[in-house]
Amino acid sequence: MLKSLIKLTGQNVIFPFYHTVSDSAPIHIKNLYRVKCEKDFVNDLEFLLRYYEPMKLSDVKSYINLGKKRTKPGFYLSFDDGLSEMYHLVRPILISKGIPAAFFCNSAFIDNKDMFFRYKISILIEEIHKLKQSAVKNIEAFLQTQDIKSHLLSLKYGDINTINSLANTLNIRFEDYLQQNHPYMTTAQLVEMKKAGFDIGAHSIDHPLYADIDKNDQKHQTQSSLAAIGQITGTTDRIFAFPFTDFGVPSSFFDGVQVDIIFGTAGLKKDQLPHVLHRIPMEKGSLSASSVVCKQYLYYMAKSFFNKNVRKR
Numbered sequence: 520m521l522k523s524l525i526k527l528t529g530q531n532v533i534f535p536f537y538h539t540v541s542d543s544a545p546i547h548i549k550n551l552y553r554v555k556c557e558k559d560f561v562n563d564l565e566f567l568l569r570y571y572e573p574m575k576l577s578d579v580k581s582y583i584n585l586g587k588k589r590t591k592p593g594f595y596l597s598f599d600d601g602l603s604e605m606y607h608l609v610r611p612i613l614i615s616k617g618i619p620a621a622f623f624c625n626s627a628f629i630d631n632k633d634m635f636f637r638y639k640i641s642i643l644i645e646e647i648h649k650l651k652q653s654a655v656k657n658i659e660a661f662l663q664t665q666d667i668k669s670h671l672l673s674l675k676y677g678d679i680n681t682i683n684s685l686a687n688t689l690n691i692r693f694e695d696y697l698q699q700n701h702p703y704m705t706t707a708q709l710v711e712m713k714k715a716g717f718d719i720g721a722h723s724i725d726h727p728l729y730a731d732i733d734k735n736d737q738k739h740q741t742q743s744s745l746a747a748i749g750q751i752t753g754t755t756d757r758i759f760a761f762p763f764t765d766f767g768v769p770s771s772f773f774d775g776v777q778v779d780i781i782f783g784t785a786g787l788k789k790d791q792l793p794h795v796l797h798r799i800p801m802e803k804g805s806l807s808a809s810s811v812v813c814k815q816y817l818y819y820m821a822k823s824f825f826n827k828n829v830r831k832r
């Protein structure tokens with residue numbers, strides 16, 4: 520079926536992306552989404568290799584330069600957030616299978632200097648699970664909610680003071696968590712990844728939703744993280760992946776930043792701007808790559824009837 524879907528839609532290049540792979544979900548992620556185990560991840564890769572050729576960044580550039588045309592079906596794999604499982608687990612798997620990939624990192628989190636606010640929320644939820652009922656009641660009163668988990672999961676980038684003061688109340692020190700668990704890759708690991716042929720890209724400084732911050736901050740988050748990645752890896756490639764989504768980002772943003780390729784998260788979708796490519800989120804509960812990718816093609820076809828399969832700028 521997939522071969523016919525590729526033919527029907529003419530979309531023979533896909534950009535699947537993940538965050539992490541682990542047989543036991545780390546505390547900073549386990550309360551946010553289901554993590555793929557190593558076996559499922561390897562099955563995903565084998566599925567992708569059956570239908571598509573792995574592409575390098577230079578292949579992606581040629582694809583763009585040729586007007587988004589390519590003879591054979593291809594995929595360019597990427598991973599967001601710069602997590603340490605990339606170095607320890609994903610890197611050796613990709614090397615053994617000969618699959619190139621890009622890793623998009625937040626400059627403020629490299630070397631475990633700080634942490635994504637949603638990871639802090641997952642740690643808080645985990646600690647709250649351990650509390651006695653009376654203590655939970657106090658937190659409900661403090662947050663003015665009756666459903667702590669949903670309330671915490673709805674907090675945004677701008678709510679960092681609430682997150683930090685709740686951590687203080689619970690006696691949680693995120694610095695200690697970072698030092699003990701090393702959730703992120705280090706500068707040395709990133710340099711080694713680059714030397715091994717992987718692409719390292721930017722993912723903003725500290726992972727805000729771009730629609731939630733103003734134009735100047737959007738530009739600063741982008742340029743500054745690109746500069747940091749360039750400095751660490753020595754790369755001249757300027758590739759950037761939006762944190763969360765590009766949805767709600769004004770078209771003027773794209774004129775104001777110097778980026779070779781920008782990656783979004785809108786699934787199988789075209790973009791009016793030639794250098795903006797949309798990726799398929801592969802972590803969809805227990806779904807295999809085969810189901811996720813086939814669904815994306817069907818959805819793409821459905822959207823094409825309403826002319827909704829192109830992101831307009």
Ligand SMILES: [Zn+2]
Nearest residue numbers: 599600762763
């Ligand atoms: Zn991210």
